[in-house]
Amino acid sequence: MPSPIAETLAVVLLVATLACAVARPRGWPEAVFAVPAAVLLLALGVLPLSQAGAEARSLAPTVGFLAAVLVLADMCDRYGLFEAAGTWMATGSRGRPVTLLALVFVVASVVTAVLGLDATVLLLTPVVLTTVARLRLRAKPHAYACTHLANSASLLLPVSNLTNLLAFRASGLSFARFGAIMALPWLAAIAVEWVVLRRFFVTDLVGRSETEVATPLRIPVFASAVVALTLVGFFVASVLHVNPAFAALGGAVTLAVPALVRRRAKLRDIGLSLDVPFLTFVLALGLVVKAVSLHGLSSLVVHLVPNGTSLGSLLLVAAVAAVLANLINNLPAVLLLLPAAAAAGPGVVLAVLIGVNAGPNLTYVGSLATLLWRRVLRKRGEDLPTSEFLRLGVVTVPPVLLTSTVALWASLRLVG
């Protein structure tokens, strides 16, 4: 097939896959649309079988790592870790909304870093919201803190975000080195979010809770210990040159087996927490993006991604990545940018991550998808989201990108 036609077809199928993943006609899982797109590209020869095989082989360990982290986080939920965090925040806040926000920041940043952004959005946020409601305080600043930090506090470790897991392999960095370099950018992002949110929601952080915290704090010691050991395991594995995915697997199994034995969870629950449709979607999307970058787009991307780790080029890389993440969503954005970034070195890969992780706070879904998603909401007769999250995005994302990238630049010089 001539290259321009192949390229057009691949791009059309990528956009269609993303559109369907957001609109989800008939409520089907996203993989239902991504898999046929990948198969079609294979069948038409747009994506040669050998290339597809190589891409699948390189994605497989990442998908396995992701699966282990998903189960680990879900098990923590079943052992009551997030509930305990909720009680801890409620008690620790002493009813003061600003103190509560600070504790939400601490918990959301740590949960995102260690258990990944999925855990923050899907498991921690509901707990935070009910905690705030029970305290009879206003929920909005805390809801935004969770959704924002799920993105911007996902810079620290390879496990913090799927984008990081994808970049981790491509970067050639060890787990420990990744964390050491990203510690400063991570702290910078959290600090900027704090300053901006504290100011933005000053009118909502008022009053004092008049309710008593009803539930006593019971920390699930076993689950906490397993998570802590898993974290240590990541670093030990990286020192021993073992894939840190095994540490995640170890943690997940250590929590899952007693849960199964004591009937805290059924085998089916663990199957569900593995989220096979999601894992399939990631693989299929990887193949579709591979087809797109094979036919000419990769050379375009190489031009977009400057070489070198001067402050200027790191800032440019982060900005390009953030724009792309906001155009098409950060998952395909990172897949598109990675080959060129990896060739330019680990510093550039990490700058891409700052862009694709912190960038989505501007539109969350990516703007193409946002347009579509608004139509879906309107059809369902639901209210459109306020301009508020756009306004908040505009005042947080650029300073987060700037300070985190400057921190990365400094970190690369300090840690090397």
Place this chain on the structure above:
Amino acid sequence: MIQPVRAVVWLVEGTWQGCLDAAAKILPRDAQVALLHVTPSDVGEITEAATTGLLGRASRAHRSTGHFEEVADEEASEILQAAAKRLGRENTELVHRRGRVEREVVSAVADGVDLLVVARDGDRSRLGPHSLGHPTRFIVDHAPCPVLLVWPDEAPGIESIPPPPPGHHPRPNGPHRESP
């Protein structure tokens, strides 16, 4: 015969007690008072946006708000009950709505209400045009009835007003006179 005053008091987490006390001081004994609480719908929308942004997780996304709406409804009715008790008057109506807060409040006073009582929220450390929260500002701008803006606690003294900017010289006394 003079109809009793119909008043709506909008209660929000964090400021409702002060707002209610201020209203009680001002409203005549025979006023028909409706206590209004609105549970915001946009909190759910924020979390829905965040989960939609996580491409591919549709099968788990339904969890994202959990029991928040139920708990928020329960707590809203608790607040209204507690407020009615604190006010301690007969003829008090309790109104619980859900939706875009500012629009719900304005529509709750659209029909023949004489007075809407609203607590100032906002940043007490720097009073000024931006020190009202967005919903409050919207309500002040759009409510079709008189709005009474009360301090939820002690009103700040006028010494909290910053000195005029340099170069600003208002005439020392008397009304401004046009020069011929």
